Amino acid sequence: MSLEFLIASAIAVxxxxxxxxxxxxxxxxxxxxxxxxxxxxxxxxxxxxRLVVDRPPLFHTGVTDHADPLPQALVLTAIVITFGMTALVxxxxxxxxxxxxxxxxxxxxxxSHDEGAP
Amino acid sequence: xxxxxxxxIAPIVIPAIVGPIALLAMRRVRRVGVALSLAGCVAxxxxxLALFGIAQDDAIRAYPLxxxxxxxxxxxxxxxxxxxxxxxxxxxxxxVMVHAIVTAVDRKGWHFHPLFQFQLLGLxxxxxTGDLFxxxxxxxxxxxxxxxxxxxxxxxxxxxxxxxxxxxxxxxSALFLIALGLLYGLTGTLNMADLARRVAALGxxxxxxxxxxGLLLITVFSLKAAIVPLHLWLPRTYAxxxxxxxxxxxxxxxxxxxxxxxxVPLIFGDGAGxxxxxxxxxxxxxxxxxxxxxxAGVLAARAMREQAAFxxxxxTGTLLLxxxxxxxATTAAALFYLFHATLAGAAxxxxxxxxxxxxxxxxxxxxxxxxxxxxxxxxxxxxxSTIAAIGLPPLSGFVAKLFILQTTFAAPxxxxxxxxxxxxxxxxxxxxxxxxxxxxxxxxxxxANPITCPDRSHAELAAPTALIALxxxxxxxxxxxxxxxxxxxxxxxxxxRYIAAVLEGETR
Numbered sequence: 022m023s024l025e026f027l028i029a030s031a032i033a034v035x036x037x038x039x040x041x042x043x044x045x046x047x048x049x050x051x052x053x054x055x056x057x058x059x060x061x062x063x064x065x066x067x068x069x070x071r072l073v074v075d076r077p078p079l080f081h082t083g084v085t086d087h088a089d090p091l092p093q094a095l096v097l098t099a100i101v102i103t104f105g106m107t108a109l110v111x112x113x114x115x116x117x118x119x120x121x122x123x124x125x126x127x128x129x130x131x132x133s134h135d136e137g138a139p
Numbered sequence: 140x141x142x143x144x145x146x147x148i149a150p151i152v153i154p155a156i157v158g159p160i161a162l163l164a165m166r167r168v169r170r171v172g173v174a175l176s177l178a179g180c181v182a183x184x185x186x187x188l189a190l191f192g193i194a195q196d197d198a199i200r201a202y203p204l205x206x207x208x209x210x211x212x213x214x215x216x217x218x219x220x221x222x223x224x225x226x227x228x229x230x231x232x233x234x235v236m237v238h239a240i241v242t243a244v245d246r247k248g249w250h251f252h253p254l255f256q257f258q259l260l261g262l263x264x265x266x267x268t269g270d271l272f273x274x275x276x277x278x279x280x281x282x283x284x285x286x287x288x289x290x291x292x293x294x295x296x297x298x299x300x301x302x303x304x305x306x307x308x309x310x311x312s313a314l315f316l317i318a319l320g321l322l323y324g325l326t327g328t329l330n331m332a333d334l335a336r337r338v339a340a341l342g343x344x345x346x347x348x349x350x351x352x353g354l355l356l357i358t359v360f361s362l363k364a365a366i367v368p369l370h371l372w373l374p375r376t377y378a379x380x381x382x383x384x385x386x387x388x389x390x391x392x393x394x395x396x397x398x399x400x401x402x403v404p405l406i407f408g409d410g411a412g413x414x415x416x417x418x419x420x421x422x423x424x425x426x427x428x429x430x431x432x433x434x435a436g437v438l439a440a441r442a443m444r445e446q447a448a449f450x451x452x453x454x455t456g457t458l459l460l461x462x463x464x465x466x467x468a469t470t471a472a473a474l475f476y477l478f479h480a481t482l483a484g485a486a487x488x489x490x491x492x493x494x495x496x497x498x499x500x501x502x503x504x505x506x507x508x509x510x511x512x513x514x515x516x517x518x519x520x521x522x523x524s525t526i527a528a529i530g531l532p533p534l535s536g537f538v539a540k541l542f543i544l545q546t547t548f549a550a551p552x553x554x555x556x557x558x559x560x561x562x563x564x565x566x567x568x569x570x571x572x573x574x575x576x577x578x579x580x581x582x583x584x585x586x587a588n589p590i591t592c593p594d595r596s597h598a599e600l601a602a603p604t605a606l607i608a609l610x611x612x613x614x615x616x617x618x619x620x621x622x623x624x625x626x627x628x629x630x631x632x633x634x635x636r637y638i639a640a641v642l643e644g645e646t647r
């Protein structure tokens with residue numbers, strides 16, 4: 022199996038799982054879904070510089086082929102931003118659960134499952 | 140480089156410095172923080188007006204950050220479009236800020252002023268940047284600040300709407316990154332001017348992918364602009380948040396439209412091969428649906444804030460009707476309408492806020508209530524703001540809609556556009572007349588005890604009055620504003636000048 026196939030299928034599986042979970046009704050699953058989706062995006066950004074092995078990133082005497090360093094900078098930025106966003110959405114879901122007593126994303130309690138809930 | 144050239148970065152630097160300092164100062168002396176924040180807004184308006192004056196010579200100026208030449212470094216680009224958007228953002232921000240201070244909304248939480256400044260930082264950066272990834276970063280800055288502002292004052296309803304708002308925008312950011320990844324993978328650059336060149340020179344094998352990248356990019360901008368079917372987050376969010384924050388958010392949907400106007404003629408213009416005008420066939424039906432949904436919501440809304448949120452949706456739809464024709468004339472009309480609609484939408488929210496604060500338990504609900512203090516004055520302001528939002532004479536909405544109708548007459552889909560604009564205007568008139576008469580005319584019983592509220596000063600009405608006065612000014616100066624919009628559109632539809640200015644450093 023080639024490296025390209027492995028990376029591509031990993032991105033596909035992560036994206037599919039992320040979208041499925043992000044469409045669920047409860048905040049915990051949605052947060053997990055967003056996290057998976059961001060992993061998929063980060064991998065994808067990482068791969069857009071093409072998959073090359075054993076190449077210096079910027080400059081090395083006597084080497085003509087280099088790995089593209091820019092996607093790595095982009096991925097770093099994306100990781101930092103999604104990390105902060107995920108932390109925010111976790112806190113927000115928690116506050117929303119504590120205030121409304123429901124962990125549904127739309128804030129409407131589900132009567133069949135929430136009988137024991139406050 | 141002279142000092143005047145460095146002014147380009149001032150709209151980004153001012154809030155970036157004022158925000159943290161205001162945060163520190165507020166901890167010790169509240170007033171100092173507030174004064175700093177207000178001074179920052181004034182300085183920003185000054186800088187924006189100065190840049191607008193500089194951009195009058197029709198040159199496009201690239202400002203290389205860190206003095207790395209484009210496309211290797213990130214550039215800020217000042218042209219007529221970005222200067223106009225800067226003036227709009229600074230004007231709106233100053234008025235909303237004054238309203239927040241006068242009504243003491245900024246005291247409901249610790250961080251209103253720093254968040255407000257960071258929101259402006261994101262907005263100004265998005266208007267100035269010439270790099271797509273930088274645009275993503277500034278979008279994130281303005282979104283993160285908007286989450287804080289949206290939740291300002293807290294409360295259960297706000298938190299519930301907040302979760303949905305944040306989740307939607309995180310998914311939007313993921314899509315944005317995928318689109319950027321595709322573009323970079325295909326062209327090896329993210330500088331807008333360089334992208335324009337390389338997309339035009341792309342081989343036949345990549346034409347399908349570049350179309351996907353373009354459509355994904357426009358999907359993300361549509362999500363920010365709340366265009367049907369990606370609009371569902373907007374009415375709930377804007378109706379649940381503080382009206383003051385919502386008034387500032389009136390410009391947020393327009394940022395999405397701005398990003399479309401900026402990128403499509405430049406990158407996906409005539410020279411882009413198979414990807415030329417790739418979003419055009421999708422945008423017109425979406426615009427029609429958005430306008431209809433928005434004004435139907437105006438008719439159906441149960442409270443003033445909800446109604447204002449739907450009016451913003453409707454105005455984005457109307458704006459996009461003109462944008463989606465992608466000709467120079469219609470873009471000029473769209474820019475005029477954009478300026479007008481942002482101020483009108485903010486005016487609706489500020490009037491709703493004034494009503495909300497004086498009607499006690501009735502809030503801003505569209506139900507008859509006993510008389511309340513300042514009913515006549517607020518009623519007049521409501522009349523003014525709705526006239527502006529619908530587009531009736533004598534305010535500038537009428538001129539703007541007339542301009543749209545006139546320029547879209549040459550478009551192949553003119554019948555659909557005309558029907559939508561005129562039909563939604565009628566629906567809007569009925570909707571606002573219904574809520575206005577319920578709230579301001581049908582005093583349940585004139586002799587019943589009027590609603591008392593702790594002394595509300597007339598100064599609170601200054602900000603909405605200022606917005607309506609500005610719209611009246613825009614009507615009086617419509618000739619000048621039209622010339623400005625046409626010159627801006629001419630610059631947008633000459634992408635080779637933008638490319639030359641950024642990549643070759645030519646200012647002409």
